[in-house]
Amino acid sequence: xxxxxxxxxxRRAKRGGLEKQNIKILYxxxxxxxVLTFIFAYLPMFSNYIAFLDYDFNKGWFGFGSEFVGFDNxxxxxxxxxxxxxxxxxxxxxxxxxxATFPAPLIFALLLNELRGDRFKKVVQxxxxxxxxxxxxTVAGLFYMFLTVDPTGIINNIRQMFDPAAERISYMQDxxxxxxxxxxxxxWKETGWGTILYLAALTSIDPQQYEAAQVxxxxxxxxxxxxxLPGLVPTMCILLIFSLSxxxxxxFDQVFxxxxxxxxxxxxxxxxxxxxxxxxSGQYSYSAAVGLFQGVISFILIMATNYTTKRLSNVGIx
Amino acid sequence: MTTIASNRIKRTAGExxxxxxxxxxxxxxxxxxxxxxxxxxxxxFNTGADAAAGPIWFFPRVFTLENYMFVxxxxxxxxxxxxxxxxxxxxxxxxxxxCMLAAFALSKRFLPGRKALLFFFMIPxxxxxxxxxxxxxxxxxxxxxxxxxxxLPGAFGFFTMVIMRTHIEELPAELQESAFIDGxxxxxxxxxxxxxxxxxxIAAFAFFAVVGNWLDYYTNLIYVTDRSxxxxxxxxxxxxxxxxxxxxxxFTKTSGAAARRLMAQKNNTVPTPxxxxxxxxxxxxxxxxxxxxxxxxxxxxxxxTGAVKA
Numbered sequence: 001x002x003x004x005x006x007x008x009x010x011r012r013a014k015r016g017g018l019e020k021q022n023i024k025i026l027y028x029x030x031x032x033x034x035v036l037t038f039i040f041a042y043l044p045m046f047s048n049y050i051a052f053l054d055y056d057f058n059k060g061w062f063g064f065g066s067e068f069v070g071f072d073n074x075x076x077x078x079x080x081x082x083x084x085x086x087x088x089x090x091x092x093x094x095x096x097x098x099x100a101t102f103p104a105p106l107i108f109a110l111l112l113n114e115l116r117g118d119r120f121k122k123v124v125q126x127x128x129x130x131x132x133x134x135x136x137x138t139v140a141g142l143f144y145m146f147l148t149v150d151p152t153g154i155i156n157n158i159r160q161m162f163d164p165a166a167e168r169i170s171y172m173q174d175x176x177x178x179x180x181x182x183x184x185x186x187x188w189k190e191t192g193w194g195t196i197l198y199l200a201a202l203t204s205i206d207p208q209q210y211e212a213a214q215v216x217x218x219x220x221x222x223x224x225x226x227x228x229l230p231g232l233v234p235t236m237c238i239l240l241i242f243s244l245s246x247x248x249x250x251x252f253d254q255v256f257x258x259x260x261x262x263x264x265x266x267x268x269x270x271x272x273x274x275x276x277x278x279x280x281s282g283q284y285s286y287s288a289a290v291g292l293f294q295g296v297i298s299f300i301l302i303m304a305t306n307y308t309t310k311r312l313s314n315v316g317i318x
Numbered sequence: 319m320t321t322i323a324s325n326r327i328k329r330t331a332g333e334x335x336x337x338x339x340x341x342x343x344x345x346x347x348x349x350x351x352x353x354x355x356x357x358x359x360x361x362x363f364n365t366g367a368d369a370a371a372g373p374i375w376f377f378p379r380v381f382t383l384e385n386y387m388f389v390x391x392x393x394x395x396x397x398x399x400x401x402x403x404x405x406x407x408x409x410x411x412x413x414x415x416x417c418m419l420a421a422f423a424l425s426k427r428f429l430p431g432r433k434a435l436l437f438f439f440m441i442p443x444x445x446x447x448x449x450x451x452x453x454x455x456x457x458x459x460x461x462x463x464x465x466x467x468x469x470l471p472g473a474f475g476f477f478t479m480v481i482m483r484t485h486i487e488e489l490p491a492e493l494q495e496s497a498f499i500d501g502x503x504x505x506x507x508x509x510x511x512x513x514x515x516x517x518x519x520i521a522a523f524a525f526f527a528v529v530g531n532w533l534d535y536y537t538n539l540i541y542v543t544d545r546s547x548x549x550x551x552x553x554x555x556x557x558x559x560x561x562x563x564x565x566x567x568x569f570t571k572t573s574g575a576a577a578r579r580l581m582a583q584k585n586n587t588v589p590t591p592x593x594x595x596x597x598x599x600x601x602x603x604x605x606x607x608x609x610x611x612x613x614x615x616x617x618x619x620x621x622x623t624g625a626v627k628a
Binding site (some may be wrong): 022037120140146275 | 333347351357361369372428438504533534551559595606
């Protein structure tokens with residue numbers, strides 16, 4: 001029997017042929033997915049409009065009975081100085097995070113690829129994934145422990161090993177350390193995991209290219225620049241689109257957990273602020289407006305990035 | 319690539335020093351990835367008083383199991399473990415069923431309205447609710463302080479479904495056709511042919527779902543205030559960030575705990591909040607770290623099918 005290719009299968013499936021009978025049950029198969037998507041994706045999407053209300057939580061479904069106030073909530077935050085500080089900080093955090101953490105998996109994958117000995121490579125890969133499998137709660141716990149003045153503060157212990165007179169510093173109590181902590185924790189947690197896609201892309205580069213280049217006398221460095229990197233461009237573009245689209249949506253989990261009471265006011269990002277204003281202080285409509293504002297900008301960003309990368313390299317996710 | 323490496327006869331000094339440098343970086347990275355876990359393990363086996371006395375690096379200085387005795391008696395951790403275990407089973411099972419059913423139906427390209435349905439599923443990837451609008455919907459649906467909030471909202475994943483569909487489409491069409499000739503309906507084909515053949519993909523996604531459920535604390539933070547429905551990550555959060563570790567040490571609700579505390583005081587092995595935190599971290603974190611190497615094969619494959627599609 002000849003093996004069928006996937007193309008033939010797709011053609012067959014389009015035709016349907018024999019199977020094209022009693023297809024009603026197929027719609028039944030789709031019911032759970034449709035219902036869940038409607039309830040948990042579309043309903044929240046629609047109820048974004050409480051941003052235009054003075055929402056009273058105790059009144060009916062989706063704010064029936066609450067007063068319509070138009071753009072008042074938006075005006076409220078757009079005229080608030082604090083809000084620009086918040087946006088500025090969110091942008092600063094996310095741009096720094098992106099610039100610092102985006103290249104890390106790429107570099108790590110390239111170094112891993114140059115490593116001699118498959119066994120060793122495998123071990124490094126396996127261990128580098130491990131931090132991905134812990135929660136931000138644990139990561140925050142680890143960072144607090146290592147950066148504290150207490151005897152568990154390894155960083156202070158190391159400093160004192162070199163200079164016994166050194167004063168022990170409580171790093172996490174100082175807002176100016178927050179950004180470095182975000183960057184380092186993100187790198188520690190996700191760099192290894194982020195290499196998976198790059199490593200996959202690396203294996204799909206034709207080995208003959210390397211052989212040919214070697215015959216022509218290309219050095220290891222030249223092969224990296226002229227063969228490996230261009231081969232990784234599509235993967236890089238896709239990952240870039242994803243990270244740019246999340247530019248305003250700094251990781252809630254991460255910021256929320258790494259903050260503490262002492263530095264919270266100076267380290268809030270839009271996401272965390274929305275949480276505190278909305279769910280902790282009960283200003284639902286105002287918070288919803290802030291969230292919606294952020295959502296719209298993110299949407300514009302993802303579309304713009306997608307358009308640009310599509311123009312430049314023919315890669316896009318839509 | 320290995321052939322290239324072995325073909326090379328001479329390596330320049332520069333290349334050799336790069337190789338050594340590279341190896342050192344990689345070793346350093348691996349150590350940095352693992353050491354924190356080793357450290358909390360060490361601390362969890364050390365007595366609190368001794369840990370507070372000075373730095374510990376690689377091994378417990380004064381070994382004790384007392385910390386674990388205390389932690390395991392904390393009843394909130396018991397209920398959190400049950401809740402987490404339940405969501406780690408129910409969540410993935412539900413998700414696989416919902417996604418596979420949809421994937422199978424959408425793999426039939428002759429299905430009228432297929433494009434519209436795909437569009438319907440895709441839109442939420444770009445436009446969504448905010449934290450507040452989600453909260454409003456959940457509360458109107460009576461999902462606040464309801465176990466279902468852990469498993470229902472995440473049950474359908476668009477990407478998961480697309481990858482499963484691709485996998486189903488790549489199975490030989492003859493299998494389904496011959497089953498049809500033999501009189502099998504769609505349901506039978508789905509259960510007896512498609513499902514077993516998709517096992518590798520299902521395993522990969524089930525594992526992702528287990529990891530996601532185990533690590534999630536956001537859902538708990540936002541939608542659940544009922545302490546009996548707390549998850550492990552949330553209990554850990556409270557122990558790390560609030561005075562919870564202290565209350566754990568002085569809890570006197572159970573008589574066994576009081577007796578144990580007296581005993582610990584006598585032996586000078588009373589846990590401190592610090593070591594309690596680390597012990598709970600070990601208890602909450604290590605189960606996943608232990609299963610992870612066994613699944614590595616699957617999830618790398620799963621990631622890759624996902625990547626190729628994206």
